[in-house]
Amino acid sequence: MKKLIYFEWLHFSRGLARPIAVLLFLFAASFGIYNGFSSYHERVAQVQAIEESRAESHQEVFDWFESGTEGPEERPWVKISTPFWSMWYAKHQLIQNPDPLMVYNIGQSEHFGYYKRVSMWSTAFDDDLAAEIANPEFVQLGALDFSFVWIYLMPLLLIVLTYQVKGLEQDVGILPLLRIQQPYTGLWLLRRLMIIGVAMLLLLSLLVWIPELLFLKSSQTTGVFALWMIYASYLFFWLVLVFLVIYFGKGQADQALKMVGLWLLFAVAIPGVVNQYVLLRKPADLMLSLIEANRDGQQEIWDRPQDKVIEEALAVLPELQGSDAATNDSLLERQMINAAYRLVWSDYIAGVSNKIMEDQVGRNQLISATYWFNPVGGYHKWLNGISGTGHEASLRFRRKIQEATFSINQTLIMDEWKKRKMDRASFVEYAQMFESDRVMERE
Amino acid sequence: MIRIILNEWKGWLRTGQFRWLIIFLVLILAAVSYFGVQDVAKRQARIDGSKQEVRDQWENMGASNPHGAAHFGSYAFKPLTALSALDEGVNLTAGRVLRLEGHVQNEIVHSSQSQSVFISYFGPLKASILLQIVIPILIIFLTFYGIKGEHEQGRVRLLMVQGISYFRLIFGKVISVWVFAVLVLLITLIIQLLTFNESISGDLLLRTGLIVLAYGSFYLIIGSITGLFSLKWSGRSSALTTMLAIWVVWLIFLPKITSWFVQEQYPLPSRQEFTDAMREDRSKGIDGHNPSDEREKALKDSVLKVYGVTSVDSLPINYDGLVMQADEEYGNKVWDKHFGALFGVMQKQKTSMQYAGFLNPFGSLQSLSMGISGTDQWSHLHFQQEAEAYRRVFIKALNDEHAFGGSRTGDWGWKAEQEFFNQIEDFHYKTPLYSKVSSFYWPDWISLGLWLILSLFMLAFFSRNANPISQ
Numbered sequence: 001m002k003k004l005i006y007f008e009w010l011h012f013s014r015g016l017a018r019p020i021a022v023l024l025f026l027f028a029a030s031f032g033i034y035n036g037f038s039s040y041h042e043r044v045a046q047v048q049a050i051e052e053s054r055a056e057s058h059q060e061v062f063d064w065f066e067s068g069t070e071g072p073e074e075r076p077w078v079k080i081s082t083p084f085w086s087m088w089y090a091k092h093q094l095i096q097n098p099d100p101l102m103v104y105n106i107g108q109s110e111h112f113g114y115y116k117r118v119s120m121w122s123t124a125f126d127d128d129l130a131a132e133i134a135n136p137e138f139v140q141l142g143a144l145d146f147s148f149v150w151i152y153l154m155p156l157l158l159i160v161l162t163y164q165v166k167g168l169e170q171d172v173g174i175l176p177l178l179r180i181q182q183p184y185t186g187l188w189l190l191r192r193l194m195i196i197g198v199a200m201l202l203l204l205s206l207l208v209w210i211p212e213l214l215f216l217k218s219s220q221t222t223g224v225f226a227l228w229m230i231y232a233s234y235l236f237f238w239l240v241l242v243f244l245v246i247y248f249g250k251g252q253a254d255q256a257l258k259m260v261g262l263w264l265l266f267a268v269a270i271p272g273v274v275n276q277y278v279l280l281r282k283p284a285d286l287m288l289s290l291i292e293a294n295r296d297g298q299q300e301i302w303d304r305p306q307d308k309v310i311e312e313a314l315a316v317l318p319e320l321q322g323s324d325a326a327t328n329d330s331l332l333e334r335q336m337i338n339a340a341y342r343l344v345w346s347d348y349i350a351g352v353s354n355k356i357m358e359d360q361v362g363r364n365q366l367i368s369a370t371y372w373f374n375p376v377g378g379y380h381k382w383l384n385g386i387s388g389t390g391h392e393a394s395l396r397f398r399r400k401i402q403e404a405t406f407s408i409n410q411t412l413i414m415d416e417w418k419k420r421k422m423d424r425a426s427f428v429e430y431a432q433m434f435e436s437d438r439v440m441e442r443e
Numbered sequence: 444m445i446r447i448i449l450n451e452w453k454g455w456l457r458t459g460q461f462r463w464l465i466i467f468l469v470l471i472l473a474a475v476s477y478f479g480v481q482d483v484a485k486r487q488a489r490i491d492g493s494k495q496e497v498r499d500q501w502e503n504m505g506a507s508n509p510h511g512a513a514h515f516g517s518y519a520f521k522p523l524t525a526l527s528a529l530d531e532g533v534n535l536t537a538g539r540v541l542r543l544e545g546h547v548q549n550e551i552v553h554s555s556q557s558q559s560v561f562i563s564y565f566g567p568l569k570a571s572i573l574l575q576i577v578i579p580i581l582i583i584f585l586t587f588y589g590i591k592g593e594h595e596q597g598r599v600r601l602l603m604v605q606g607i608s609y610f611r612l613i614f615g616k617v618i619s620v621w622v623f624a625v626l627v628l629l630i631t632l633i634i635q636l637l638t639f640n641e642s643i644s645g646d647l648l649l650r651t652g653l654i655v656l657a658y659g660s661f662y663l664i665i666g667s668i669t670g671l672f673s674l675k676w677s678g679r680s681s682a683l684t685t686m687l688a689i690w691v692v693w694l695i696f697l698p699k700i701t702s703w704f705v706q707e708q709y710p711l712p713s714r715q716e717f718t719d720a721m722r723e724d725r726s727k728g729i730d731g732h733n734p735s736d737e738r739e740k741a742l743k744d745s746v747l748k749v750y751g752v753t754s755v756d757s758l759p760i761n762y763d764g765l766v767m768q769a770d771e772e773y774g775n776k777v778w779d780k781h782f783g784a785l786f787g788v789m790q791k792q793k794t795s796m797q798y799a800g801f802l803n804p805f806g807s808l809q810s811l812s813m814g815i816s817g818t819d820q821w822s823h824l825h826f827q828q829e830a831e832a833y834r835r836v837f838i839k840a841l842n843d844e845h846a847f848g849g850s851r852t853g854d855w856g857w858k859a860e861q862e863f864f865n866q867i868e869d870f871h872y873k874t875p876l877y878s879k880v881s882s883f884y885w886p887d888w889i890s891l892g893l894w895l896i897l898s899l900f901m902l903a904f905f906s907r908n909a910n911p912i913s914q
Contacts, residue, residue, distance in 0.1 A: 017684040017685065021688060024696070031700070035703065074736055108556070111536070130552050132713060133785065135706075135793070135820060136533035136536055137533055137796070137813075138706065139537070140532070140537075141698055142564055144700070148564070152564065152695065153691070153695065156691055160687075160688070253680075253683075267565070268563075268572060268576055271563030272563050272565055272566065272567055273568045274562055276475075276479070276482060276567040279482050279486070279555070280481070280482050284535075284539070284554070291497060292496075296500060299504075367560055380560075381561060384560070384561060391557075
């Protein structure tokens with residue numbers, strides 16, 4: 001074995017091409033990790049800034065309560081002692097906490113917003129839930145993270161390291177001699193590829209575990225181990241392909257061409273065909289249903305007679321039925337009626353949003369059905385799932401927004417109908433409604 | 444030279460594998476082009492349908508309060524260009540729907556890529572993917588093996604004895620592969636044009652011609668550099684490895700690294716910072732000395748003076764409409780300041796990326812391919828600016844109606860007739876002619892031109908000075 005390792009080392013160090021390829025790969029991988037690390041920290045800083053700004057705004061409200069004023073001077077219509085305005089000034093921010101595993105896998109996170117102010121009028125597809133401001137051409141280029149390097153560049157490195165294995169012997173005509181010395185050529189090939197494979201696995205382990213120890217302070221061991229397993233299995237997948245190409249290969253050129261062909265097939269062609277197929281079968285949603293809901297649907301609800309809306313609100317929230325206002329219409333005031341309209345609207349818009357999300361899940365299922373022949377897509381989804389940086393994480397976040405909107409309207413109608421008078425303590429209660437929701441969206 | 448090219452072609456055609464490769468390549472490009480055109484047609488039909496539906500809603504909303512109508516708003520759908528079938532550019536990442544309403548300027552949202560799990564790093568299999576990634580690899584392999592074959596089989600000496608110069612031999616090899624690549628490109632574009640559903644305009648023909656020029660130049664650069672390495676290393680495999688490494692660096696490394704560097708040089712604000720700054724300027728005044736309440740007071744005084752009355756209730760018009768329009772106009776100034784700065788940064792980023800083409804001709808090709816296809820960042824921002832210009836006219840019409848349509852101040856229940864709303868024209872976006880935007884792409888053309896001259900010159904220089912017989 002020692003001899004084999006020494007032989008491989010000689011083979012590796014004989015020319016400049018292979019060491020340069022490894023150095024380039026190392027540079028790209030380190031850069032990818034650095035990029036992931038800075039993206040993660042930018043997000044952490046952003047979340048902190050949002051929380052600070054929210055705390056400042058809450059302080060302003062506390063001052064109003066203390067001084068007995070109802071709101072800012074320039075907005076005399078604000079009555080902070082009412083549930084509606086207290087809820088408004090609670091300025092709920094739903095945040096999808098950045099996942100430390102972003103250091104390895106930025107995934108699709110650049111396509112989605114990760115924080116949103118939620119009010120009684122929010123929907124899961126509001127325009128302010130857009131991704132961070134970015135140059136569209138850079139978004140299209142995609143992020144250079146470690147996963148990108150491993151999924152697209154590792155196979156190319158493997159090609160550079162292995163296309164001469166057996167091919168060189170074949171080209172210079174010493175393969176028959178080798179067959180005399182090594183009757184089981186397959187086993188010889190397997191041993192050589194195993195050495196390269198183990199070296200790559202060591203490289204992977206260093207690249208994955210050093211940042212975990214140095215930057216993440218061993219805080220993400222389980223997640224990092226899961227990522228490591230996926231990266232390792234992807235390496236194994238390529239080693240099998242490379243073995244087959246070399247085993248049936250007819251020289252260096254033939255092997256190089258076939259390996260590059262396989263890379264093009266798995267990295268470019270198959271995902272590209274799947275993408276085109278999905279675009280044809282399920283084109284991107286132009287959100288017409290949401291537009292209609294926000295225009296006609298909303299108008300239609302506000303045009304409904306008051307008693308019908310109250311009836312619908314009672315059906316949506318049966319807990320209201322015991323209240324005085326539910327049994328005696330004359331007790332209903334304007335704010336209370338508005339709260340009923342909002343509750344009915346938020347129930348309606350949740351249905352519309354859910355339908356859009358169901359369509360997106362359907363699109364995802366269509367894509368997932370291709371993973372048996374589209375492994376690169378499958379690996380991406382797997383990685384994004386673990387690091388909470390994929391589309392499914394964004395859907396979970398959208399659902400939370402929808403639930404939060406409903407929850408705000410539910411709380412409001414309950415309190416409006418009880419004619420709750422707000423004070424500092426009840427305002428704090430409002431402000432903390434979604435504190436426990438600030439979690440990462442890992443699968 | 445022609446004999447060398449013809450011989451090379453005959454040699455390929457004699458090889459069964461190569462014949463299959465040509466058939467496969469042409470078939471796949473034909474299929475990709477056909478489906479690309481169908482896909483664009485289908486998506487454009489959806490866009491047209493949605494646009495019509497949104498307009499129908501507008502024209503059937505009935506008598507409404509103009510301010511309510513401003514909130515009802517309008518929607519701009521970014522149309523697809525004919526050459527989107529060739530190169531999607533930023534289409535799938537940048538969204539297509541823009542809500543146009545009063546008080547706020549929204550952003551284009553609902554991109555295709557935000558609506559599903561990850562599908563493909565290189566995007567859908569459009570002709571541009573094959574033309575930018577697969578054809579260059581084929582050029583590298585064919586050029587390399589063409590030259591390597593001559594060396595290995597010892598034909599170089601024979602040809603030189605017959606009086607063929609090494610320079611002509613190498614150039615013949617490079618050109619024969621280049622002509623093949625350009626033919627594949629032409630076949631692709633002809634299929635695109637033949638399957639294109641609409642009439643072919645002069646602008647489309649010009650753009651198609653420029654696509655041929657850009658891709659053709661790039662193919663010659665790739666072929667020349669491969670030829671150069673192959674002759675320098677006499678067809679040894681290190682030439683192939685080096686060329687493939689350069690290809691990976693051009694295709695993947697440099698675009699990523701330069702884009703990162705450019706973003707560090709010209710950073711964009713976070714969404715939160717940006718919206719906070721806009722809100723601040725709108726309420727406190729752009730210069731910090733003209734807050735909204737003071738602006739409103741000044742407006743009120745001037746209006747009362749013009750109409751010769753002492754209170755807004757005595758005005759013969761609806762003062763609320765004037766306030767909203769004044770606020771809108773101030774908001775427009777704020778938008779111009781902030782979005783202007785944002786677009787400025789994006790433009791600097793784009794220009795820097797274009798200059799990076801002097802290191803990476805693939806970057807120049809990509810930029811030109813998207814730019815000529817009308818699917819690049821500039822086209823995207825142009826759409827956004829045009830839509831904003833329309834929004835201003837649209838909202839002004841509604842605010843004017845609110846102010847002067849016959850209602851009085853505070854009368855929020857007043858309604859304008861449906862006919863008034865129907866008179867407001869819908870937003871129609873037209874992609875600008877290439878001749879109007881060509882100046883944006885000069886850095887890309889210059890970079891590609893310089894690379895072409897340099898690579899051809901190097902190939903000529905080294906092939907003239909090489910002595911292959913001694914190698």
